[in-house]
Amino acid sequence: MTLEARNLTFRYLRRGSPPVLEGVSLTLRSGERVGLSAPSGRGKTTLCRLLAGWERPGGGQVLLDGRPLSQYRGFCPVQLLLQHPEEAVDPLLKLRTALYEAGPADRAVLEGLGIQDSWLERYPAELSGGELQRICVGRTLRSELKFLLCDEASAMLDLVTQARLWRFLLDYAQARNLGLLIVSHDAALLERVCTRVLTWEDITAPRPAPSCGDSADSSQGGT
Amino acid sequence: MKNRRKSTLLLLILAALLLCTVVLSGAALARQAVETDFTRKNLAPCVPFLFGTDWMGRDMLARTLAGLSLSIRVGALTACVSAAIALALGTASAALGGWVDSLVSWLIDLVMGIPHILLILLVSLACGRGLWGVTAGVALTHWPSLARLVRAEVLQLRQAPWLQAARRLGTPPERLARNHLLPHLLPQLLTGLILQFPHAILHEASVTFLGFGLPPDQPAIGVILEESMGYLAAGRWWLALLPGLSLAAAVLLFALIGERLRLLLSPATAQE
Numbered sequence: 001m002t003l004e005a006r007n008l009t010f011r012y013l014r015r016g017s018p019p020v021l022e023g024v025s026l027t028l029r030s031g032e033r034v035g036l037s038a039p040s041g042r043g044k045t046t047l048c049r050l051l052a053g054w055e056r057p058g059g060g061q062v063l064l065d066g067r068p069l070s071q072y073r074g075f076c077p078v079q080l081l082l083q084h085p086e087e088a089v090d091p092l093l094k095l096r097t098a099l100y101e102a103g104p105a106d107r108a109v110l111e112g113l114g115i116q117d118s119w120l121e122r123y124p125a126e127l128s129g130g131e132l133q134r135i136c137v138g139r140t141l142r143s144e145l146k147f148l149l150c151d152e153a154s155a156m157l158d159l160v161t162q163a164r165l166w167r168f169l170l171d172y173a174q175a176r177n178l179g180l181l182i183v184s185h186d187a188a189l190l191e192r193v194c195t196r197v198l199t200w201e202d203i204t205a206p207r208p209a210p211s212c213g214d215s216a217d218s219s220q221g222g223t
Numbered sequence: 224m225k226n227r228r229k230s231t232l233l234l235l236i237l238a239a240l241l242l243c244t245v246v247l248s249g250a251a252l253a254r255q256a257v258e259t260d261f262t263r264k265n266l267a268p269c270v271p272f273l274f275g276t277d278w279m280g281r282d283m284l285a286r287t288l289a290g291l292s293l294s295i296r297v298g299a300l301t302a303c304v305s306a307a308i309a310l311a312l313g314t315a316s317a318a319l320g321g322w323v324d325s326l327v328s329w330l331i332d333l334v335m336g337i338p339h340i341l342l343i344l345l346v347s348l349a350c351g352r353g354l355w356g357v358t359a360g361v362a363l364t365h366w367p368s369l370a371r372l373v374r375a376e377v378l379q380l381r382q383a384p385w386l387q388a389a390r391r392l393g394t395p396p397e398r399l400a401r402n403h404l405l406p407h408l409l410p411q412l413l414t415g416l417i418l419q420f421p422h423a424i425l426h427e428a429s430v431t432f433l434g435f436g437l438p439p440d441q442p443a444i445g446v447i448l449e450e451s452m453g454y455l456a457a458g459r460w461w462l463a464l465l466p467g468l469s470l471a472a473a474v475l476l477f478a479l480i481g482e483r484l485r486l487l488l489s490p491a492t493a494q495e
Binding site for chain 2: 052053054073074075076079080082087088089090091092093097101102136139140
C-alpha cells in the first residue's frame with residue numbers, strides 16, 4: 001500500500017491568508033519507516049493532520065492506494081499519534097472507553113505496551129503522559145491500520161519508556177508491514193529507527209522526480 | 224471549594240424539599256383554595272389564617288400555595304421544553320453549519336430582539352391562552368440564550384483533538400454525540416435549565432396578571448395579584464403582599480441555586 005500526499009496546500013484561515021503548507025508532496029509505502037525533521041513552525045503537525053484526514057487540504061490530494069483518503073469510512077487506516085496524548089482522549093471519559101473506542105483491542109498489544117488493567121478505571125487526568133500515550137498507541141494498533149503517523153509522539157517520555165515504546169512499535173510495524181511516518185527533532189532517534197529521513201526541503205522543493213513531476217508547474221500563487 | 228460544594232448541595236436539597244412541599248401541598252389544597260365562606264371574609268392575617276382571607280372568605284395561604292405549585296409546575300415544564308429546543312437547535316446549528324447555522328442564528332436574533340413579554344402575550348393569545356397558551360408562550364421565548372450557549376460549546380468541542388481522534392477511530396456519529404458531546408454539554412444545559420426557572424415563573428405570573436394567561440378561576444399567583452389590586456386601596460394589604468412575597472422568594476431560591484451551580488460548574492470559578 002502507499003500513502004501519497006500530492007501537492008498539498010492548506011490554510012487555517014479563509015482564502016487570501018498566507019498558506020501554512022504549499023506544494024507539499026510525499027509518498028510513504030507499507031513497511032517503510034520515514035523520518036521527517038524540520039525546524040519548528042514549518043507545518044509538520046499540519047501535514048500529519050492532513051495525512052490522517054483530520055483536516056481537508058485546500059489544494060492537492062491525500063491518496064491511500066490511489067483512492068482519496070476521505071472515501072474511507074469507519075476506522076481510518078491512517079492514524080495519528082499526537083505529541084500531547086492528553087489532547088487525544090476525552091477528559092470526561094474513563095480510559096476503558098478511550099482504549100476500546102474502535103472496538104476490542106488485541107490482548108498481545110496491550111501486554112506489549114504494558115497497559116495495566118487498573119489504568120482503565122481512571123480518568124485521563126489521573127494518568128501520566130507516558131501511560132496515556134501507550135493507551136493512545138494501543139487503541140490505534142488494529143488489523144485495519146496501515147499507516148501510523150507519529151508526530152513527536154515520544155518527545156515527552158523518559159528515555160526508558162521511549163526505548164520500550166519504539167522497540168514495541170518497530171516490531172509491530174515489521175510484523176504487520178505497517179508504514180510509519182516519524183516526525184521528530186531528535187536526529188539520533190530518526191537515525192536509529194527510520195529507513196530514510198527527509199528534510200522539509202525534500203518534500204516541498206519542486207522535484208524533478210518522475211513520480212511527482214506534476215507538482216512543479218501547478219504550484220499556486222498564494223495571495 | 225469543598226465548602227461551596229457542600230453548601231450548594233445542602234441548599235439544593237433544602238430547596239428541593241421546600242419546592243416538593245409547596246407543589247404537593249398546593250395540589251392537596253386545590254379544593255380549599257377555591258372554597259368560599261362568607262362568614263370569614265376579609266380577615267387580616269391571624270392564627271387560623273396565616274395569610275388572611277379575601278372578600279369571598281377564601282383562605283389566602285391555600286390560594287398562595289396552590290398558585291405557587293401551579294407556577295412551579297408551569298416553570299418546570301417550560302424550562303424543560305425550552306432547554307430541549309435549545310439543545311436541538313444549538314447542536315444542529317453548530318454541527319450542520321451552512322444555511323442551518325445561518326437560519327438558527329437569525330431565529331435567535333429575531334426572538335431575542337422582540338421584548339419577551341410581548342412575544343409571550345402574542346403566542347399565548349394565538350394558542351388560546353390557558354395553561355397551554357402560557358406554556359407555549361414561555362417555552363418558545365426562553366430558548367435563544369441557551370441555544371446560543373449550546374451552539375458555541377458544540378462549535379468549540381468539534382475542534383477538540385480528542386473528538387477528531389475519536390471520529391477517525393471510526394466512532395459512529397450517534398456515539399460521538401452520546402459519549403463525547405453530551406457529557407460536556409450537560410453542565411451548561413443543567414445550569415441554564417435551572418436559571419430559566421425563575422424567568423419562566425415570573426413571566427407566567429406577569430402574563431396571567433395582564434389577563435392573557437391562566438383563566439381567572441385558577442388560583443394562579445398572577446390571578447391572585449390581579450384580583451387583589453382593586454382591594455389595595457381599601458387597606459387589604461395582605462391580599463397582594465404575602466402571595467407576592469412568596470412568589471419573589473420562590474424565584475430568588477431558584478436564581479440562587481442556579482447561580483451556585485454555575486459557580487461550581489464553571490471552570491473559571493470551580494477551583495476558588
